[in-house]
Amino acid sequence: MSTDTSQVLFRAEYQHELDTWLRRRFAYLCLTYGVLAAFGLISSTWELATFWRSIPAASVLILTLLTSGKGAASLAIVAFFYLRRERRRTRDDVLRAASSMILALGTVSLLSRFGTEWMGLDYKVGVIFSVFFWHITACLFLPWTPRDSLRPIVPLLAVWVAYTLFLGDGDVVGRLLSVMFSPGILIPGLVICGWRLKRHSRRFRSTMLGKHFRNLRQEFTRARTIHESLFPQTYDDGFIRIEYTYRPMRELGGDFLHLSVSPQGIAHMTLLDVTGHGLAAALTVNRIYGELERIRGESPNSTPGEVMRLLNRYIGLTMARHNIYATAVAFLFDPYVGEVRWASAGHPPAFCRGANNVVRELGSTGLMLGAVGDEDFEIQEETMELAPGDVIVAFTDGTFEARGHDGSRLGLTRLRRLMEGPQPAQGWPRSISAAVDRHRVGRAEDDVLVASMTLMAQRPQATTQPAIPCAIHTTTT
DSSP: OOHHHHHHHTHHHHHHHHHHHHHHHHHHHHHHHHHHHHHHHHHHHHHHHHHGGGSOHHHHHHHIIIIIHHHHHHHHHHHHHHHTGGGOOSHHHHHHHHHHHHHHHHHHHHHHHHHHHHTTOOOSSOTHHHHHHHHHHHHHHOOOOHHHHHTTHHHHHHHHHHHHHHHOOSOHHHHHHHHHHGGGGGHHHHHHHHHHHHHHHHHHHHHHHHHHHHHHHHHHHHHHHHHHTTSOOOEEOSSEEEEEEEEOSSSSOSEEEEEEEOTTSOEEEEEEEESSOHHHHHHHHHHHHHHHHHHHHHOTTOOHHHHHHHHHHHHHHHTGGGTOOEEEEEEEEETTTTEEEEEEEBOOOEEEEOTTSOEEEEOOOBOOBTSSOGGGOOBOEEEEEOOTTOEEEEEOHHHHOOBOTTSOBOHHHHHHHHHTSOOOTTOHHHHHHHHHHHHOOSSOSSOEEEEEEEEOOOOOOSOOOOOOTTEEEEEOO
């Protein structure tokens, strides 16, 4: 996730964090200024008491107003803004209050300094130090931007510049140089503001991304549980056995298997692969699952070709405009006559392994779903007779496109050779998935779904004819 994306994603949370942080730090700043004002009031009173006899009474009165009055006024200003802090709800309200308080305190401080300089007292630091003090202390406490920090300081600095140019001591060149370099006192505070906000932004973004990632993982885990609950259970009624394995490349995938068995024991199985991966593909699968449930609920005896046509219409109307398509293959297994009928819309070929170990392909019989409109979509149905012990294995393209060490794909040829070998004890889906894992190097590039249907025995009926293993008959519907 890029920085810009994360900033947009967590903008509301970050603003709330800054608002809370600013309000808390503003309270701390008020308390600190209050303590400093009280200390200044006590120290100035003590200092006046030590040398009041050595100066005229009028000077004592003026100094009292300048020093003690400054402390009292500062305390009053701080108390006013502190006690009204709860009324300020937004960040802008707090920023305006902070700027007003610092401007007021700075004005009182500058007037006191100007007065003491006018009386000829030496404070060992210039009036400019007051501007620096209010800026640096505010920047140390408040999490505001460099621009915000300048709002209360620029007027104070302008007052000092005017005072220095027109009423200050020293030669003209010295005063001009002082004014010219005076903005330099603001650099430490500006650096602190920029550095603090940048560091806080990074830490906040890192924390939020961590929380967001954990939340996403939890959400994906729950979503995967719900998504995989759409898949059927392994089916075995003694005549037909259907089993499968499914391994999405991410938490969610776009491969799906739908199974519907009639009360008479005739099985309808649809295996599909949606374009894309991850969440978008899983959401598409969710919608197609609903459409398949509708088809089976309204027309439980729909043939594979009819199912493909209905799905093509549905995807063309709802998803093709988003460049989402699917390949699919639908099967109808009839254990009474030992027959399978299928229609494949651009899907990889399935394999039929006969009891005599002969393997044949069940190829595609039409275009992928959503590629063309309803009027241009043509699909064929093909029929194959099965004998007990025959097994049909269908899979998605992630199965044979897995890459090995040399970059070569597993390929359909290797899968066919595997099925020409001995019957695996764990079943064909697990055996093929294990072969994919052995061949693949690194992270999976696509979802892997492998399903098998085995004719265990023919259901008895009045009239039967001997079945020819994996004999294919093609009809156009």
